[in-house]
Amino acid sequence: MIHEFKKRWVSFGIGLIWLFVILWPLLGIKPEGLEFGTTFALWGKLAVAALCIMIVYELNVRGVFDGAKKAGSAITGSTRKAYAAIPQWLLLLILLALALVFPSMTGRYGHDVACNVLIYVCLGLGLNIVVGLAGLLDLGYIAFYGVGAYTYALLSIHYQLSFWMSLPIAGCLAAIAGCIIGYPTLRMRGDYLAIVTLGFGEIVRLILNNWMELTNGPNGLSGIKRPGVYWLDMTNGWTLEHFWVKKVWMYYYVILFIAICTIIAVYRLNYSRIGRAWEAIREDETAAELMGVNTFLLKLLAYASGAVFAGFAGAFFASRMRFVSPESFTFLESAMVLAMVVLGGMGSIPGVILGALALIALPEVFREFDLYRMLVFGGVMTVMMLVRPKGLWPAKRVGRRSEEMD
Amino acid sequence: MSESKEVILELRDVTSAYGNIEALKGISLKVHKGEIVSIIGANGAGKSTTLMTICNIVPTVKGDIFYQGERINALGSEVLPTMGLCQVPEGRRIFPRLTVTENLEMGAFFRKDQAGIKDDMERAFEFFPKLRERRRQLGGTLSGGEQQMLAIGRAIMSRPKVLLLDEPSMGLAPLIVQQIFKIIEEINSQGVTVLLVEQNANLALQASHRGYVLETGSVVMEDDASALLSNSDIRKAYLGE
Amino acid sequence: MDYFLQQLVNGITLGGVYALIALGYTMVYGIIQLINFAHGEFFAAGGYMGVIIISYLSAQGMSPVLCIALGLGLTMGYCALLAMAVEKVAYKPLRSSSRLSVLLSALGMSIFLQNGLMLTQGVYDKAYPTEMTAGGFHFGNVVVSYMQIYIVLITAALLICLNLLVFKTRIGKAMRATAQDKVMSALVGINSNKIISLTFAIGAGLAAAAGIMVGFYYGSVNYSMGFVPGIKAFAAAVLGGIGNITGAMVGGLIIGMVEIFAAGYLSSEYKDVFAFIILIAVLYFRPTGIMGENVDDTRV
Numbered sequence: 001m002i003h004e005f006k007k008r009w010v011s012f013g014i015g016l017i018w019l020f021v022i023l024w025p026l027l028g029i030k031p032e033g034l035e036f037g038t039t040f041a042l043w044g045k046l047a048v049a050a051l052c053i054m055i056v057y058e059l060n061v062r063g064v065f066d067g068a069k070k071a072g073s074a075i076t077g078s079t080r081k082a083y084a085a086i087p088q089w090l091l092l093l094i095l096l097a098l099a100l101v102f103p104s105m106t107g108r109y110g111h112d113v114a115c116n117v118l119i120y121v122c123l124g125l126g127l128n129i130v131v132g133l134a135g136l137l138d139l140g141y142i143a144f145y146g147v148g149a150y151t152y153a154l155l156s157i158h159y160q161l162s163f164w165m166s167l168p169i170a171g172c173l174a175a176i177a178g179c180i181i182g183y184p185t186l187r188m189r190g191d192y193l194a195i196v197t198l199g200f201g202e203i204v205r206l207i208l209n210n211w212m213e214l215t216n217g218p219n220g221l222s223g224i225k226r227p228g229v230y231w232l233d234m235t236n237g238w239t240l241e242h243f244w245v246k247k248v249w250m251y252y253y254v255i256l257f258i259a260i261c262t263i264i265a266v267y268r269l270n271y272s273r274i275g276r277a278w279e280a281i282r283e284d285e286t287a288a289e290l291m292g293v294n295t296f297l298l299k300l301l302a303y304a305s306g307a308v309f310a311g312f313a314g315a316f317f318a319s320r321m322r323f324v325s326p327e328s329f330t331f332l333e334s335a336m337v338l339a340m341v342v343l344g345g346m347g348s349i350p351g352v353i354l355g356a357l358a359l360i361a362l363p364e365v366f367r368e369f370d371l372y373r374m375l376v377f378g379g380v381m382t383v384m385m386l387v388r389p390k391g392l393w394p395a396k397r398v399g400r401r402s403e404e405m406d
Numbered sequence: 407m408s409e410s411k412e413v414i415l416e417l418r419d420v421t422s423a424y425g426n427i428e429a430l431k432g433i434s435l436k437v438h439k440g441e442i443v444s445i446i447g448a449n450g451a452g453k454s455t456t457l458m459t460i461c462n463i464v465p466t467v468k469g470d471i472f473y474q475g476e477r478i479n480a481l482g483s484e485v486l487p488t489m490g491l492c493q494v495p496e497g498r499r500i501f502p503r504l505t506v507t508e509n510l511e512m513g514a515f516f517r518k519d520q521a522g523i524k525d526d527m528e529r530a531f532e533f534f535p536k537l538r539e540r541r542r543q544l545g546g547t548l549s550g551g552e553q554q555m556l557a558i559g560r561a562i563m564s565r566p567k568v569l570l571l572d573e574p575s576m577g578l579a580p581l582i583v584q585q586i587f588k589i590i591e592e593i594n595s596q597g598v599t600v601l602l603v604e605q606n607a608n609l610a611l612q613a614s615h616r617g618y619v620l621e622t623g624s625v626v627m628e629d630d631a632s633a634l635l636s637n638s639d640i641r642k643a644y645l646g647e
Numbered sequence: 648m649d650y651f652l653q654q655l656v657n658g659i660t661l662g663g664v665y666a667l668i669a670l671g672y673t674m675v676y677g678i679i680q681l682i683n684f685a686h687g688e689f690f691a692a693g694g695y696m697g698v699i700i701i702s703y704l705s706a707q708g709m710s711p712v713l714c715i716a717l718g719l720g721l722t723m724g725y726c727a728l729l730a731m732a733v734e735k736v737a738y739k740p741l742r743s744s745s746r747l748s749v750l751l752s753a754l755g756m757s758i759f760l761q762n763g764l765m766l767t768q769g770v771y772d773k774a775y776p777t778e779m780t781a782g783g784f785h786f787g788n789v790v791v792s793y794m795q796i797y798i799v800l801i802t803a804a805l806l807i808c809l810n811l812l813v814f815k816t817r818i819g820k821a822m823r824a825t826a827q828d829k830v831m832s833a834l835v836g837i838n839s840n841k842i843i844s845l846t847f848a849i850g851a852g853l854a855a856a857a858g859i860m861v862g863f864y865y866g867s868v869n870y871s872m873g874f875v876p877g878i879k880a881f882a883a884a885v886l887g888g889i890g891n892i893t894g895a896m897v898g899g900l901i902i903g904m905v906e907i908f909a910a911g912y913l914s915s916e917y918k919d920v921f922a923f924i925i926l927i928a929v930l931y932f933r934p935t936g937i938m939g940e941n942v943d944d945t946r947v
Contacts, residue, residue, distance in 0.1 A: 025699060030703065131747075192935070194682060198881075199882060199923035202920075236745055331874070339754065342748065342750075374761075377758060580877070
């Protein structure tokens with residue numbers, strides 16, 4: 001006990017010294033001379049914060065918070081019980097109702113964020129098929145999103161094709177792109193796949209960036225049409241009225257519709273024969289093949305079906321922004337989507353939704369500290385992984401992997 | 407012959423688990439200095455886990471492990487070899503992309519006495535002349551028997567006081583198994599205590615002084631090796647009669 | 648012909664830099680099977696620390712050669728400390744978690760470090776004192792700048808030192824043993840945590856050296872400079888067979904050459920596309936890279 005205590009504080013001290021050694025050269029060495037003031041000021045603040053955390057931790061170890069914890073676990077226990085008592089369909093219904101009335105509760109800014117979250121829900125669910133179900137690490141997923149976005153942009157600008165007509169085409173083209181990327185990578189395993197998909201993602205971005213005739217390069221494409229919607233109009237009899245989606249809340253309903261379709265589709269896939277085959281491939285590819293699973297076709301299918309949803313999301317993105325440029329399809333975006341899937345809990349639909357919410361909506365809360373936003377974001381990402389390495393809402397069917405056993 | 411000697415390794419009511427799956431359910435055993443003690447039992451009885459628990463690769467949940475009178479539960483696995491407790495694990499675990507010489511050097515990793523290391527390497531080569539021929543070859547290219555020899559050679563490079571051997575006969579031709587057991591006895595005669603885990607109960611008991619029988623994570627019998635060999639239950643269950 | 652030779656010189660220079668960065672990826676991957684996304688940030692931090700230290704030293708009136716030598720040493724040490732801290736905080740607690748969790752943690756660290764650099768050093772490019780190494784040799788129309796000679800010499804020296812360390816010393820053997828079997832190396836008394844920490848330190852030190860050289864070569868550094876060379880070096884590591892040290896060197900050279908020659912003869916806009924196409928083509932025919940052994944069969 002005493003030994004542990006001493007060890008903790010010794011490593012705490014070493015950590016602080018280490019932090020100083022890392023901070024000081026960045027802040028204190030100037031051509032004019034060495035300076036310690038700014039470093040000490042910053043380091044002091046960090047040290048005090050760390051000390052507070054250490055003290056809380058120490059008290060926790062000593063059992064000071066046991067009473068509060070007991071109360072806390074009692075509350076979570078009873079909520080869990082209540083949660084279990086409510087039928088699943090009722091919960092879903094409540095969630096759906098909340099999603100439907102959401103625009104009336106917030107303003108334009110809220111709608112904007114909600115649209116973003118839903119786009120990423122679609123992306124996350126699509127990637128979830130590839131990574132969470134089939135176990136193929138894809139670091140270039142955003143390329144399919146780009147394919148979808150540019151497909152609609154080009155169709156709309158050159159052929160005046162409507163959004164709803166373009167949506168399936170965008171999905172198809174993204175799926176084809178998925179197959180093109182999937183085919184040569186099927187022989188690779190594990191992390192070789194990661195770099196190849198990353199490479200493909202970069203290739204797509206570079207092509208978008210450099211093919212001036214088609215994509216207008218880094219300047220991007222503008223003048224993309226809004227989606228049109230037919231609405232039952234009852235003022236002068238029963239007629240179908242066509243109008244353009246203009247307000248952000250209308251966009252919200254469009255993407256909500258797409259997202260719900262995605263959720264249903266992914267749910268059905270997840271619990272189908274194909275979904276089980278994907279999970280078999282993830283757990284042990286050789287065994288799956290020996291049991292008669294056509295791994296070649298199924299892996300290709302995983303890529304293609306994952307890409308379809310990204311294509312849909314991309315088409316919506318293009319119609320919403322009415323402008324596309326290669327900047328929106330960088331590796332960081334792929335990494336964000338992957339982060340949602342892993343942070344939420346691989347293979348779990350509510351997890352991915354939660355992950356998208358956490359990664360898109362939470363940074364908005366920190367808008368005020370604009371400068372430190374990404375710094376905090378990166379730090380929180382690491383801390384989240386340290387605290388909950390299995391994700392916020394781990395999938396139930398995902399058992400322990402054989403590789404974790406030893 | 408062993409009663410009067412001091413206890414060098416002792417497990418007292420040790421429980422250990424892989425995650426939530428309990429593998430050892432309160433095992434107690436004693437090894438006296440200079441003995442060969444074997445642990446026999448069926449597949450999945452917890453024999454290998456016992457050795458892995460002693461070396462703290464699998465953490466102890468309950469109970470105490472004593473080595474030379476010191477409690478070693480919480481010591482890091484990498485400290486134990488420096489105290490003279492050394493294991494040759496199941497499947498030999500040769501470093502496949504290190505040469506034979508390098509593998510042997512790794513056995514003496516924590517030692518600083520260059521001259522002593524050199525002597526011990528000679529000793530290992532004398533025990534296993536085959537290894538000398540193959541000393542520049544990569545460990546992964548050796549045959550099963552040679553790998554087992556290399557694994558034992560690597561272990562004696564650390565000048566162990568207690569050698570934990572896991573299934574030295576696994577997957578080897580009978581002639582080579584004979585040879586390896588002879589060498590184990592020879593190592594023992596030079597003063598190294600041996601704790602042997604074996605599927606091949608007959609062979610193991612013939613070589614050892616005492617034995618323990620494990621069944622699903624518990625010790626069900628312990629006795630002198632000769633007594634176990636003549637026990638009719640044991641003969642039926644483990645010696646195929 | 649002159650043009651070809653000039654490109655060859657440039658290709659070797661760039662390839663050497665990629666090789667240095669790739670080694671860090673490959674060594675870390677070899678030992679804990681992690682794609683260390685934060686590695687590119689060590690490279691960027693090295694670039695910054697180099698200009699900070701070298702400017703300071705030269706302002707104190709030290710001679711250029713001494714400045715660069717001392718700056719190189721101190722910067723490598725700094726990045727080694729940084730990498731060890733990152734490993735301790737972000738990766739070590741996740742040793743037994745799934746590999747994707749560690750990957751995400753690495754990604755978080757990459758974003759964190761990049762923004763940390765931006766906040767402390769500003770968003771604008773920081774200029775290198777390139778006048779220190781101005782000039783070069785002229786062979787007909789082929790120019791070999793002093794900087795290129797420095798880069799090639801330093802790179803070669805570092806690569807030779809690394810090879811000696813990994814293949815000849817006791818610690819190097821322990822590193823390889825740990826990479827091959829962590830349980831067994833613990834059973835022979837190797838403290839794998841220390842070895843892993845050391846691996847990170849060495850990899851980051853090499854990346855830091857590459858950062859300084861790139862700073863001198865292009866004349867400036869930027870907080871986001873780690874990303875693109877990072878993924879190309881990662882591609883180089885995979886091309887050579889990830890986990891294989893010689894492979895990383897060969898892969899780095901190939902990627903550097905392809906990039907320079909594609910830019911020179913085909914299209915400078917698409918030079919990166921060619922680098923990735925070569926990578927994909929090689930992996931298609933040899934799924935484990937040029938020198939990789941088929942040992943890693945683990946999945947996400």
